[in-house]
Amino acid sequence: xxxxxxxxxxxxxxxxxxxxxxxxxxxxxxxxxxxxxxxxxxxxxxxxxxxxxxxxxxxxxxxxxxxxxxxxxxxxxxxxxxxxxxxxxxxxxxxxxxxxxxxxxxxxxxxxxxxxxxxxxxxxxxxxxxxxxxxxxxxxxxxxxxxxxxxxxxxxxxxxxxxxxxxxxxxxxxxxxxxxxxxxxxxxxxxxxxxxxxxxxxxxxxxxxxxxxxxxxxxxxxxxxxxxxxxxxxxxxxxxxxxxxxxxxxxxxxxxxxxxxxxxxxxxxxxxxxxxxxxxxxxxxxxxxxxxxxxxxxxxxxxxxxxxxxxxxxxxxxxxxxxxxxxxxxxxxxxxxxxxxxxxxxxxxxxxxxxxxxxxxxxxxxxxx
Numbered sequence: 001x002x003x004x005x006x007x008x009x010x011x012x013x014x015x016x017x018x019x020x021x022x023x024x025x026x027x028x029x030x031x032x033x034x035x036x037x038x039x040x041x042x043x044x045x046x047x048x049x050x051x052x053x054x055x056x057x058x059x060x061x062x063x064x065x066x067x068x069x070x071x072x073x074x075x076x077x078x079x080x081x082x083x084x085x086x087x088x089x090x091x092x093x094x095x096x097x098x099x100x101x102x103x104x105x106x107x108x109x110x111x112x113x114x115x116x117x118x119x120x121x122x123x124x125x126x127x128x129x130x131x132x133x134x135x136x137x138x139x140x141x142x143x144x145x146x147x148x149x150x151x152x153x154x155x156x157x158x159x160x161x162x163x164x165x166x167x168x169x170x171x172x173x174x175x176x177x178x179x180x181x182x183x184x185x186x187x188x189x190x191x192x193x194x195x196x197x198x199x200x201x202x203x204x205x206x207x208x209x210x211x212x213x214x215x216x217x218x219x220x221x222x223x224x225x226x227x228x229x230x231x232x233x234x235x236x237x238x239x240x241x242x243x244x245x246x247x248x249x250x251x252x253x254x255x256x257x258x259x260x261x262x263x264x265x266x267x268x269x270x271x272x273x274x275x276x277x278x279x280x281x282x283x284x285x286x287x288x289x290x291x292x293x294x295x296x297x298x299x300x301x302x303x304x305x306x307x308x309x310x311x312x313x314x315x316x317x318x319x320x321x322x323x324x325x326x327x328x329x330x331x332x333x334x335x336x337x338x339x340x341x342x343x344x345x346x347x348x349x350x351x352x353x354x355x356x357x358x359x360x361x362x363x364x365x366x367x368x369x
Contacts, residue, residue: 016259031244054219061124061204069116073116085103086103106158135222136217137164149167181202197223
C-alpha cells in the first residue's frame with residue numbers, strides 16, 4: 001500500500017463519532033424543545049393556580065367583613081401606643097431605631113386596641129391561617145379627599161415595620177369596581193414592587209348595605225416564595241431532563257458502537273488485505289441469526305476475500321511454474337552456448353582424435369599378436 005493510499009486529505013471522523021454527534025445534536029434540540037415547552041407550561045399553570053388561589057382567597061376574605069362596622073372603625077378608631085410610635089417615627093422624624101427596639105417585634109394587638117379593629121384583625125388572621133401565603137389588608141375610600149385610608153393590615157401582628165399603619169392614607173387610589181389581579185398589559189398575572197417587597201396581588205371592592213363601594217380588601221402573595229417554587233420546579237425539571245439526556249447519550253453511544261463495530265472490523269480487514277494478509281476469517285461478522293445491510297456487506301466482502309485468496313494462490317503457483325520454466329530455459333540456453341563455443345568444438349575435436357588414436361593403437365596390438 002502506497003503512502004498516498006494510506007493518507008487522505010481532510011479531517012478523519014469515524015462513523016461512530018459521526019453517529020454520536022448527529023444523534024446527540026438531534027436529541028439535544030428535541031430535549032431542549034420539550035424542556036422549554038414543559039417549563040413554559042408548568043410556569044403558566046403555576047401562574048394560573050396562583051390567580052385562582054388569589055381570587056378564592058380575596059373572595060373568602062370579603063365574606064366576613066361588616067362594612068358598617070368597618071366605616072365606624074374608620075371614623076371613630078384610635079391608634080394604640082405602638083401605632084402612634086411608628087407614626088411618629090415614620091412621618092414626624094421620630095427616633096426610628098428606638099421604635100424598632102421597642103415595637104419592632106410582632107405586635108399581637110397590631111396598631112389599635114379598638115375591639116372592632118381586633119375583630120377585623122382576627123378575621124384576617126383566620127384567612128392567613130387558611131392560606132398561609134396570603135397577607136390581607138383593608139382600606140376605606142375617602143372620596144371627598146381622593147384618598148384611601150388603611151384600616152387593617154395583618155402584617156402589623158408579624159412584622160410591624162413592613163405593615164401599613166392604622167389610618168395611614170395614600171392619594172389617588174385605583175378605582176377598583178370589580179375583582180382585580182395584578183396583571184400586565186396583556187392580562188397575564190405579574191408581580192410588582194412596593195416599599196415593602198415584591199408581590200402578586202388581588203383586590204376586591206367592599207360595598208355597604210346600599211351597594212356603594214366604600215373600600216377594598218386586598219390579598220398579597222410574596223413573589224419571592226412563589227419564585228422559589230418556580231425555581232424548585234425548574235431545577236426538578238432540569239435534573240430530570242439531564243438524567244434523561246445522560247441515559248439517551250449512553251444508549252446512543254452503545255447503539256453506535258453496535259452499528260459501527262462490524263464496519264470497523266471490515267475496515268481493519270481491508271487494511272490487512274492491503275498489506276498482503278489474505279488469511280483472514282471474517283465469517284463471524286455475519287454469523288448471527290438477524291441480518292442487515294452490514295451483514296450483507298461482510299458476506300460479499302468475505303466472498304471477495306476468498307476469490308482474491310484463490311487468485312493469489314493461483315498467481316503464486318503460476319509464478320512458481322514460470323520460474324521453473326525460466327530456469328530450464330536458462331539451462332538449455334547455457335548448454336547451447338557452451339556447445340556452440342569454439343572451445344567446446346576444439347575440445348570435441350581433441351576428444352575425437354584421442355579416441356581415434358586409442359583405437360588405432362589397440363588394433364595394432366591385436367594384429368601383432
